[in-house]
Amino acid sequence: MHPVKPDPLRLNQAPRCNARTRRGTSCQSPTVRGKLRCRMHGGAEGSGSPPGNRKAFKHGRYSAEAIAQRREVAALLRACLDQLGAMGDV
Numbered sequence: 001m002h003p004v005k006p007d008p009l010r011l012n013q014a015p016r017c018n019a020r021t022r023r024g025t026s027c028q029s030p031t032v033r034g035k036l037r038c039r040m041h042g043g044a045e046g047s048g049s050p051p052g053n054r055k056a057f058k059h060g061r062y063s064a065e066a067i068a069q070r071r072e073v074a075a076l077l078r079a080c081l082d083q084l085g086a087m088g089d090v
């Protein structure tokens, strides 16, 4: 999974997390690749999850859009059945 082989000498120079710990010192753990904070911390610009709870989206079956679409199809079907029922009365 790692595109770069871990090299202890190089890992020592990895960028460090600057989050303030409960002791008031800075965290100093290596940052997540491409981010400003370590795996335990967030809050810095560009760290943490993507905005808008986007990771919670699975298939969209219950998205407002999908629900509205099903509602429309059901209404159309109901209208068709009503029409057929009315035609049967003649």
Ligand SMILES: [Zn+2]
Residues within 6 Å of the ligand: 017, 018, 019, 027, 028, 029, 037, 038, 039, 040, 041
């Ligand atoms: Zn940290």
